[in-house]
Amino acid sequence: MVLIYSNDKKLNMEMLSKGRELADELGKKVTVAVIGKSDTDPEEYIKQGADKVFVADTDLESFKVEEYTEILAGIIEKTGVETILISSDKDGKELAPRLASMMDTGCVTECTDVYIEDGNVTAERIIYSGNAVAVERFIKKPHILTVPAKLFDPLEVDDSRSGEIINEKVAYDESPSKILKVQQMECEGVNVEDATSIVSCGRGFKNKEDIKLAEELAKLLPGETIGCSRPLSADLKWMTEDHWIGLSGHKVKPKIYIAIGISGQIQHIAGMRDSDIIVAINKDPEALIFKSADYGVVGDLYEVLPKLVDTIKAKIS
Ligand SMILES: Cc1cc2nc3c(=O)[nH]c(=O)nc-3n(C[C@H](O)[C@H](O)[C@H](O)COP(=O)(O)OP(=O)(O)OC[C@H]3O[C@@H](n4cnc5c(N)ncnc54)[C@H](O)[C@@H]3O)c2cc1C
Numbered sequence: 001m002v003l004i005y006s007n008d009k010k011l012n013m014e015m016l017s018k019g020r021e022l023a024d025e026l027g028k029k030v031t032v033a034v035i036g037k038s039d040t041d042p043e044e045y046i047k048q049g050a051d052k053v054f055v056a057d058t059d060l061e062s063f064k065v066e067e068y069t070e071i072l073a074g075i076i077e078k079t080g081v082e083t084i085l086i087s088s089d090k091d092g093k094e095l096a097p098r099l100a101s102m103m104d105t106g107c108v109t110e111c112t113d114v115y116i117e118d119g120n121v122t123a124e125r126i127i128y129s130g131n132a133v134a135v136e137r138f139i140k141k142p143h144i145l146t147v148p149a150k151l152f153d154p155l156e157v158d159d160s161r162s163g164e165i166i167n168e169k170v171a172y173d174e175s176p177s178k179i180l181k182v183q184q185m186e187c188e189g190v191n192v193e194d195a196t197s198i199v200s201c202g203r204g205f206k207n208k209e210d211i212k213l214a215e216e217l218a219k220l221l222p223g224e225t226i227g228c229s230r231p232l233s234a235d236l237k238w239m240t241e242d243h244w245i246g247l248s249g250h251k252v253k254p255k256i257y258i259a260i261g262i263s264g265q266i267q268h269i270a271g272m273r274d275s276d277i278i279v280a281i282n283k284d285p286e287a288l289i290f291k292s293a294d295y296g297v298v299g300d301l302y303e304v305l306p307k308l309v310d311t312i313k314a315k316i317s
Helices: 009-026 042-047 065-079 090-102 208-218 230-235 266-272 301-316
Strands: 002-005 030-035 052-056 083-087 111-117 120-127 132-137 143-147 164-168 197-201 225-228 256-260 277-282 295-298
Touching (some): 009 111, 009 143, 030 065, 042 164, 052 065, 225 230
Parallel strands (some): 052 164, 083 143, 197 225, 256 277
Antiparallel strands (some): 111 120, 120 132
């Protein structure tokens, strides 16, 4: 049996489509685990591929990794699942290795693919900063894997599907830690992960004010979404972290990604390589970004951007 766990509905739906595929191939069932407060009707998971939803009956208000690890281990024991897909988000990254350690088994993190080969669950992940792909198999059960967002597309809703919803208490020890304060991260409410077009800015911009050149271009595209490389957010603080794209930022999959003044280091590429069309504007013809781009403009962004905006405006009118 395959188990899916995330406390984010969207990520559950994405993993569910892969879970369904693995389970069908192995002739097994898929269960979604729900722990703590959830606004999602368990039926929604069934309509999108689950055979069962196991709702751990608790009154937990917030995520505490010690408690969630014990509860998830309890669900695994009760349901006898063998393969567990956990979202590779902030909570999942903390939870999965602890769970593997508690269950004395292996954990493959940040999978870029999961499939069955020779009857075995097999996972791929990027290693050596993107220079190689490791293909890994488990030598023990259960198999624990973490899956980044946007890797798999959710299945279509199928109202005719039916399944089982289990509501049961699972024993756990109360965590010795207390949450004293929850503070909202500073952000501008930008959702780069769901954007259909992104105009992304790098260190090629000389001043914060110059970002308006990219904003002019973004205004001509659906969603007006601006992204950035790490230095603009983490070092220069020109943009909040919700704009930050890459390995340690957000993973995006827009229809069009326009990288302006971005060199194309692997840590940035890791976050945007799945975009449908990648356009790069860079004054260095040797810039790495051109290796990942479908279209490249070699030129100074301060000259290229105004011309591009004017040309698109003229075409639109
Ligand atoms: C563990 C780790 C995690 C990381 N995670 C991330 C991450 O999530 N996201 C991320 O982005 N980075 C990440 N980085 C940093 C990454 O390695 C690069 O340093 C970063 O992506 C570089 O940003 P940049 O391309 O904007 O800047 P630079 O590398 O400085 O490139 C600037 C580019 O702009 C071009 N340019 C300059 N002037 C102009 C002009 N006038 N017109 C046109 N082009 C111009 C230059 O030719 C150059 O190619 C990470 C690094 C580490 C070690």
